[in-house]
Amino acid sequence: MKYAEHIADLVGNTPLVKLNSVTEGIAATILAKIEYMNPGGSVKDRIALKMVETAEASGELKPGGTIVEPTSGNTGVGLALVAQRRGYKCVFVCPDKVSQDKRDVLKAYGAEVVVCPTAVAPDHPDSYYQTSDRLVREIDGAWKPNQYANPMGPASHYESTGPEIWDDTDGLVTHFVAGVGTGGTITGTGRYLREVSDTREGGRVRVIGADPEGSVYSGGTGRPYLVEGVGEDFWPTAYDPKMVDEVIAVSDADSFEMTRRLAKEEGLLVGGSCGMAVVAALRAAKDLPADAVVVVLLPDSGRGYMSKIFNDDWMSSYGFMRSADQSTVGELLH
Numbered sequence: 001m002k003y004a005e006h007i008a009d010l011v012g013n014t015p016l017v018k019l020n021s022v023t024e025g026i027a028a029t030i031l032a033k034i035e036y037m038n039p040g041g042s043v044k045d046r047i048a049l050k051m052v053e054t055a056e057a058s059g060e061l062k063p064g065g066t067i068v069e070p071t072s073g074n075t076g077v078g079l080a081l082v083a084q085r086r087g088y089k090c091v092f093v094c095p096d097k098v099s100q101d102k103r104d105v106l107k108a109y110g111a112e113v114v115v116c117p118t119a120v121a122p123d124h125p126d127s128y129y130q131t132s133d134r135l136v137r138e139i140d141g142a143w144k145p146n147q148y149a150n151p152m153g154p155a156s157h158y159e160s161t162g163p164e165i166w167d168d169t170d171g172l173v174t175h176f177v178a179g180v181g182t183g184g185t186i187t188g189t190g191r192y193l194r195e196v197s198d199t200r201e202g203g204r205v206r207v208i209g210a211d212p213e214g215s216v217y218s219g220g221t222g223r224p225y226l227v228e229g230v231g232e233d234f235w236p237t238a239y240d241p242k243m244v245d246e247v248i249a250v251s252d253a254d255s256f257e258m259t260r261r262l263a264k265e266e267g268l269l270v271g272g273s274c275g276m277a278v279v280a281a282l283r284a285a286k287d288l289p290a291d292a293v294v295v296v297l298l299p300d301s302g303r304g305y306m307s308k309i310f311n312d313d314w315m316s317s318y319g320f321m322r323s324a325d326q327s328t329v330g331e332l333l334h
């Protein structure tokens with residue numbers, strides 16, 4: 001019989017899929033790494049597993065403990081999966097811009113969800129960072145993984161995402177593109193791919209971050225944007241800018257337009273940060289030769305965004321419904 005002992009044992013080993021339609025006019029091969037194939041539906045299952053295992057081993061997380069984390073949803077699902085098997089409770093703190101769908105998913109996994117305002121500074125007592133710190137102090141046996149500072153985030157990508165990409169491309173990957181939230185994905189994967197390709201003929205893998213316009217990684221002030229899970233208004237220690245060759249800023253409008261095209265043209269129902277990463281990948285690839293292999297990581301599924309990105313009324317209310325001749329995605333590409 002072939003079966004897994006537990007759903008959490010199926011984290012990682014996600015497939016690469018070639019993009020065929022949105023890449024029109026581009027000579028390079030663009031491969032998408034489909035992280036919604038993880039059991040919790042996102043890339044974050046990887047860091048959840050590694051952070052919990054390490055905290056158990058170090059004694060920080062004890063039997064019967066409570067995991068408290070500020071999370072926009074995906075890390076929560078990953079943590080909830082791992083926690084269930086091992087008997088931990090979960091309390092997740094998320095900003096109010098996170099969709100109701102995503103909050104309900106966390107509750108479905110048995111977690112408690114605390115919602116905080118988005119429009120306050122990180123040091124405000126009601127911010128989701130401060131609220132989670134307070135809960136950690138108040139709950140007995142609480143442990144905060146702190147994905148923004150936990151070195152096991154980047155480590156999980158160094159150990160899994162990086163080697164998977166290298167192996168699946170037979171060492172032919174030339175560029176790696178990923179959105180930057182905590183920075184864990186790009187830092188860990190980027191470090192591995194750079195190291196393994198360092199002495200290669202043809203040069204080291206180029207690592208490219210994708211960032212919402214307004215976020216600090218691409219030089220913004222941290223002003224609000226609507227793409228979820230990426231961009232920041234501070235510099236987390238999980239992000240090592242030395243591992244990144246270039247950061248490309250992408251607008252909400254372009255991110256969402258591409259997200260919808262990925263569903264319609266590529267059969268990939270993915271989230272807004274995936275559309276953002278693909279726009280950055282196409283901009284990075286526009287002048288590359290045919291032998292370039294660009295891997296772009298797509299963090300999650302579009303199922304959590306049906307009432308937003310895939311809802312025409314929501315899109316129109318922000319002026320994001322554009323006709324083909326109004327689109328700036330194509331304009332910026334060619």
Ligand code: PMP
Pocket residue numbers: 044072074075179180181182183184185186228229230271273274299300
């Ligand atoms: N996209 C989504 C939807 C996410 O939830 C996250 C994680 N915050 C990211 C992208 C960015 O990943 P990382 O935190 O590893 O930079």
